[in-house]
Amino acid sequence: MVVYLCLKSVWISPQDAVKQIISAAKTTGRLRIEHNTLVTKITKIEQNTTLPSNHSHLKNWQLSTNKGDFEASVVIFCGGADIINFDWLNQLPFSSVQGQVTSMKTNENIQPLSTVICHKGYLTPHHNNMHCIGATFNKDSTRITTLPEEDEFNINMLSTCMPELANSVNWSKQDIASSKSRLRCMTPDHLPMVGPMPDIKKHIDTYPHLAKDKNWKYNQVAPVVDNLYIMMGFGARGLCSAPLAADILTANLCGTPYPVDNDMLFNLSPNRFIIRDIIRRKNNIS
Numbered sequence: 001m002v003v004y005l006c007l008k009s010v011w012i013s014p015q016d017a018v019k020q021i022i023s024a025a026k027t028t029g030r031l032r033i034e035h036n037t038l039v040t041k042i043t044k045i046e047q048n049t050t051l052p053s054n055h056s057h058l059k060n061w062q063l064s065t066n067k068g069d070f071e072a073s074v075v076i077f078c079g080g081a082d083i084i085n086f087d088w089l090n091q092l093p094f095s096s097v098q099g100q101v102t103s104m105k106t107n108e109n110i111q112p113l114s115t116v117i118c119h120k121g122y123l124t125p126h127h128n129n130m131h132c133i134g135a136t137f138n139k140d141s142t143r144i145t146t147l148p149e150e151d152e153f154n155i156n157m158l159s160t161c162m163p164e165l166a167n168s169v170n171w172s173k174q175d176i177a178s179s180k181s182r183l184r185c186m187t188p189d190h191l192p193m194v195g196p197m198p199d200i201k202k203h204i205d206t207y208p209h210l211a212k213d214k215n216w217k218y219n220q221v222a223p224v225v226d227n228l229y230i231m232m233g234f235g236a237r238g239l240c241s242a243p244l245a246a247d248i249l250t251a252n253l254c255g256t257p258y259p260v261d262n263d264m265l266f267n268l269s270p271n272r273f274i275i276r277d278i279i280r281r282k283n284n285i286s
C-alpha cells in the first residue's frame with residue numbers, strides 16, 4: 001500500500017475558502033449574488049438586430065428560475081453534476097459520481113496531526129475539532145443522502161491502508177461527528193471542460209474530413225454558441241483545478257492572454273469530445 005506524505009502540500013476548508021473568495025470579490029462592487037435561486041431553463045433570446053451576434057451588452061439569454069425570469073448577456077454553466085441534463089449540456093458527455101465524506105471527532109492521539117495524509121482515501125488535520133476522512137465513489141448515482149455503511153467504508157479504508165495509525169486513533173462509529181454526500185461532475189478523460197459551448201451541428205459540417213483522416217489539418221475556427229460558456233467537470237479535484245479554469249475563462253471573456261498553451265486549451269476545451277466523436281464517426285458522418 002502506498003501512502004503519500006507531501007510536505008509542501010496544502011489543505012483548505014472548502015466552505016471557508018469559498019466565503020473568503022466571495023467576500024474578496026464583493027469588495028470590487030461588481031458582484032451581485034442571488035441566493036436560493038434555482039435556474040430551471042435557459043432560453044436564447046433571438047435578437048432583431050444587425051449587430052454582431054457576440055455583442056456582449058445585449059440580453060442574449062433568458063433564465064427561468066423559481067424567483068422569476070432574469071436576462072443575461074453571457075451565461076456560464078457552472079452548476080456541477082446537478083445540471084448535466086440541462087438543454088445544451090445534455091449533448092456533452094458529463095456524468096455524476098456520488099461521494100460521501102465523514103467528519104470524525106478529534107482525540108489526543110490524532111489531534112497533533114498537522115498535514116493531510118493521502119492513501120486510497122485521505123485524512124486531514126483537525127479543523128473545528130474534526131478530521132475529514134473519505135471518500136466513497138459511486139458511479140452514476142445522484143443520491144445526496146448519507147448512508148451509515150459509507151461512513152463505515154471510510155473508517156475501514158483508513159484501517160486497511162494505515163493500520164498502525166488507525167489502531168492508535170481507535171475511531172469507531174460513535175466518533176462520527178457528521179457526514180456529507182454530494183455529487184462529482186465527471187468527464188470521460190477526467191479533465192474539466194472550460195470554454196465556449198461548441199455548436200455541435202456546425203462542427204460536423206466544418207470538420208467532415210476528420211472522419212476520414214484524424215490527422216487532417218484544418219484552419220477553421222471552432223464554431224461555438226455565442227455568449228454561452230462552460231466551466232464544469234472538475235471531478236474529484238475541483239479545488240485544485242477551478243482557479244486555473246477560471247483564469248482561462250476570464251481570458252475567453254475579456255480577450256486577455258491565456259494562462260496555458262494551445263495544447264492545454266484544447267485538452268480542456270468542451271469541443272474536444274465533439275472532435276473525438278467525428279473522428280470515431282459517432283455523429284452520423286458517412
Ligand SMILES: Cc1cc2nc3c(=O)[nH]c(=O)nc-3n(C[C@H](O)[C@H](O)[C@H](O)COP(=O)(O)OP(=O)(O)OC[C@H]3O[C@@H](n4cnc5c(N)ncnc54)[C@H](O)[C@@H]3O)c2cc1C
Pocket residue numbers: 037038039040078079080081082083098099100101134135136181182183184185231232233234235236237238239240241242
Ligand atoms: C465526497 C467528495 C469529496 C471531494 N473531495 C475533494 C478534494 O479532496 N479535493 C478537491 O479538490 N475536490 C474534491 N471534491 C470535488 C469538488 O468538490 C468539486 O470538484 C467542486 O466542488 C466542483 O465545483 P463546481 O463549482 O464545478 O460544482 P459544485 O461545487 O457542485 O457547485 C455547483 C453549484 O451550482 C449550484 N447549482 C446547481 N444547479 C443549479 C441550478 N439549477 N440553479 C442554480 N444553481 C445551481 C449548486 O447549488 C452549487 O452551489 C470532492 C467532491 C465530493 C463529492
